[in-house]
Amino acid sequence: MTNLALVKDTQEGGKEYKWVTLLAKARKALETGELVTVSPDKIRRMEGQPRTYFNQNSISLLADSMESVGQWQPGTIRRVKAGAPIEFELLDGERRWRAALHKKLPYRALLVDVEDEAVPYIVAAVANFNRENHTPIEISDAIERLSQMRIPLKEIASVLGLSENWAGRIHGLQRLHPKVREMLDPTLPKEKTLPVLAAIEISRHEQRFQLQLANRILSRKVSLKILRAEAAKVSKAGGGYIRAQRSEPVRVWQSVQSLSRQALRVLTDLEFTLKGNGSFTAIDQRSKSEIRRVLDSLEEAAKKGDKCQQLIKKHRSED
Structure with a gap:
């Protein structure tokens, strides 16, 4: 959530940008939220959640872990207007919520107070994208939706934990x-x-x-x-025209920097997950073939990392 704290009130001609107000409201909601425990069947999914893909096997593993050692990280919810059959709406923590539903476990969440209907999506985006991996399309769609709120790309990138260059390239997937x-x-x-x-x-x-x-x-x-x-x-x-040209060196280097940071972020998230509560139980319950596939993937990733280092060193030595 710290990225929201970096957003400064910006004014032009004495008039505050609307997007700054939205980010400030989201920040306040997160700072003043109250931790609660509720039944998961009293919560509904927020329409337009940033995350759309869920691996069911991963949900089952998480449910087993939560049943064994509890829910170590709370989700984020808000109250639904009075009179609705469901009491709360989920802003963040859908994997944990699905796991709690699967095992009929109580759900821990930060209950936030939000009035502006644009704010819940900002809260969901910040909570989601600064922690868990997302598909490229999920990221692109989130950037598009935040752009429609007239939030500048630089601020969107900061909120989502991305470089501005990479955010712009991923946003292009909308085309x-x-x-x-x-x-x-x-x-x-x-x-x-x-x-x-x-x-x-x-x-x-x-x-x-x-x-x-x-x-x-x-x-x-x-x-x-x-x-x-x-x-x-x-x-x-086809009757069109594109000039075949070499990539600009500056843009190539920006891509190298951005992708290397992403690789580090993914591996850091993986290490954090493996050190977390329930990881031992989750791994112990898997078959040898499943574990072997994961280890093979990590070994291949390590080889790719070594290859990238060699290419950088090779190009540098050729200067």
Whole structure:
């Protein structure tokens, strides 16, 4: 939540920006909230929650952990208007809420008081994006919704814990053809999932060319390295025009910095999860094959990290 505390009241011509007021209201709601314990069946999901993808196996593991050692991190809820059949609305902590429902466990949450209807989404976005990993589309949709509140990209990036450069690139996924957007679905097999960097590059081009480019990436007929040149070729054949050009060094380096920070953040989150309450029980209950797959993924990630270091050192030594 600390990112909200960084937002300063901004005025222009003596008039405060509306987005500053919204962020201030969200900050106040989080600072003055009250910890409560309620039955999960008295809570409803907030429409338009930033997170839309939930791994059911992960929810089951979390439910087992919460049943064994309790809920170590509270969610965030607000009261529903009087007369509604449900008492509370969930702003953050949907995985924990689903797990509590599954095991019929009491749910701990921070009860916040919010009046402006734009504030609940800001609270949900801050709570979600500064802790758990999200799909690229979830991040892009969140940036789009916050942009519609006229919050500047720089402030959105700060609130969500992203670099401004990366936030802008991810936001560009809003321009994707619907069928290309579907290729970023995390439930798809790996061979049918479009790499995020490829999707970002494809989003820069006209939608009428995007599906062809995406299919060529998935079929391995085109690599990410030559994707822009391929886009220029496809565009020219279709009557459009894209100048094939080399990436600007400054932007390339900004991407390197942003992606390396993301990699570190993901691994830090993983380490935090493994050190948390219930992790021993959760791992102990898994089969050898499941554990082996996770270990193999981490080993592959370590190899990729080593390769990236070698490439940076190689390019530096060639100066």
